[in-house]
Amino acid sequence: MDLTNCRSMELLRVLGLADDYRAQANAVGADANFDSVFVTSMGPQGRLLADWKIPSVAEQRECIKVHNDGSQPAEPGQRCSQIVFESWLKGLIISKQNLTSKFGWTYTGHIEAEDGVTASFIDGIGATRTVSARYLVGCDGGSSRVRLCAGIEMLGGQIPVQFYLVHFRSAELAQKLHFGRFWHAFPVGSGFLIDQDEKDTFTAHYPIPDAMAEPIDTREVVYKMLGGCLGKWEIKIDEVLVHSQWQPSFSIAETYCTETGRVLLAGDAAHRNPPHGGYGMNSGVVDAVDLGWRLAAVIKGYGGEGLxxxxxxxxxxxxxxALQRSHRHVLEHVVLADIYGQVWDSLVGETSEADQVEALNRVKSYITTSGPETLDRGIELDLRYDNSPSIYPDGSPPVKWDVKRYTPSTRPGSRAPHVFLKDGTTSIYDLFGAEWTLIHFAGDDTDDGLDPVVNAAEKMSFPVKHVVLKGEEHARKIWERALVLVRPDTHVAWRSNKAPSTSKEAEHILQVVSGKMVLLDHSKSETHRQAGH
Known part of the structure; x- marks a missing residue:
């Protein structure tokens, strides 16, 4: 993983962690670009075929500020290696006094009951341990043992191609980047290279031929990947940090939880997809935040099992x-590989100059038209839970969905739009509370009519921060309603232009959004029905 996308970053912002993460020593700096280059070879004889230009964090911040219309994320994405990200998170976990961390234990199985789960482990010295809890969450990757023990099937399967990954350091390569610094480089026919830290750390992904039987030499893998269609390019590798074989998959769990709701899945344990689009780890972050607040609500008592x-x-x-979009990105690379095969002689310089120019123009046209894989704002930001049983609908029609763009909306179920307030620096996201937030665009009246909501929340021990905004006409226009109830995951649960008239009405709304009650006319979305539920 090398991209924490804009959705993950704005969630980290709400948690107060975004700036700390960006400040990690091996996270890429704010001025580094997100460009991808397509070349015949990374070597000195290589030729640039095309590129995808994506602005730096600093440039994206400026764009977000200029286009303060609700269509932008609260934070740009961040280039950073998974190794750095996980190490940083582990340090945060260890530092928390209210958490117990046990690293080096191996999960062996669990027994599920109506009121909880007992899991068994082998600890670091080989002793058997058991842990009893109200809930068990399997975040244990694509080959999840928790999922297997729970009997949850995975739908889909692996793509019939394998890659060899080599994560390495090379000062010489860093000094000889003939096409300048980049994020991804795609030499013709030999996989891809990631510049992990804008310094000297890279990751090579090389497709392994089906007929390859001899032992794999990690350095040879790097040389072949760098050389592209012009033959291997040998550079000095200072250190091989990690190397492994991997196979991309398209699969999703048949369900994200067991019948009792005591065992749940998140991240790769629930879904697996290729790196194309950057949806894997980032979807796991959204899973974790979404599931985390629900567990907190149920354990605290104000949330129902319906959550x-x-x-x-x-x-x-x-x-x-997201899987469908990732599949589209994979197919684009398959088509590109086919084009390479058709013009191979021209790419390696064995045809006339006219044929080479024609081949280069054909390749460039396809790559440019295909466009970057990591700017799908519809996939990243326009997450809609409008037909969830714990969303209180208002009967308004949905806005048109576009894979490339996010159209701001506070229609219940939607991600709440980011917008800067009148001071130009405060995001409305910065006002959200630790759990629920009621955004109130108020007039000058002293009586706001919210006593029923306040009384119902107190009665249910429902933790909600009341944010009153006066004179914020621009934000009010984008947010569409005077009252908007925002969940801990920044999704809208309920909205209206007027407060509930009675405490009973307010309590009914809060019971629905907290999972204690389902509306009688609730129905699952078309997407949900197509997903096999």
Missing amino acids: LKAYGDERRPMMIR
Whole structure:
């Protein structure tokens, strides 16, 4: 993983962690670009075929500020290696006094009951351990043992291609980047290279031929990948940090939780997809935030079991949408590989100059038209949980969905739009509370009519921060309603232009959004039905 996308970053912002993460020593700096280059070879004889230009964090910040219309994320994405990201998160976990961390234990199985789960482990010295809890969450990757023990099937399978990954350091390569610094480089026919830190750390991904039987030499893999269609390019490798074989998959769990709702899945345990589009780890971050607040609500007592059952109802259709988009990106590379095969002689310089120019123009046209894979704002930001049983609908029609763009809306179920307030620096996201937030665009009246909501929340021990905004006409226009109830995951649960007239009405709304009640006319979305529920 090398991209924490804009959705993950704005969630980290709400948690107060975004700036700390960006400040990590091996995270890429704010002025580094997100460009991808397509070349015949990374070597000195290589030729640039085409590129995808994506602005730096600093440039994206400026764009977000200029286009303060609700269509932008609260934060740009961040280039950073998974190794750095996970190490940083682990440090945060260890530092928390209210968490118990056990690293080096191996999960061996669990027994599920109506009121909880007992899991068994082998600890670091080989002793058997058991842990009893109210819930068990399997975040244990694509080959999840928790999922297998829970009997949850994976739908889909692996792509019939394998890659060899080599994560390495090379000062010489860093000094000889003939096409300048980049994020991804795609030499013709030999996989791809990631510049992990704008310094000297890179990751090579090389497709392994089916007929390859001899042992794999990690350095040879790097040389072949760098050389592209012009033959291997040998540079000095200072250190091989990690190397492994991997196979991309398209698969999703049949359900995200067991019948009792005591065992749940998140991240790669629930879904697997190729790196194309950057939806894997980032979807896992959204899963974790979404599931985390639900578990907190249920354990604190104000949330009903319906919240946990709604987790899969919300997240699974969105992941299917991401898988479909990732599949499209994969097919674009398959088509490009086919084009390379047709013009191979021209790419290696064995045809006339006219044929070479024609081949280069054909390749460039396809790559440019295909466009970058990591600017799908519809997939990243326009996550819609509008037909979730824990969303209170208002009967308004949905806005048109576009894979490339996010159209701001506070229609219940939608991600709440980011917008800067009148001071130009405060995002409305910065006002959200630790759990629920009621955004109130108020007039000058002293009586706001919210006593029923306040009384119902107190009665239910429902944790909500009341944010009153006066004179914020621009934000009010984008947010569409005077009252908007925002969940801990920044999705809208309810909205209206007027407060509930009675405490009973307010309590009914809060019972629905907290999973204690389902509306009688609730029906699952078309996407949800197509997903096999």
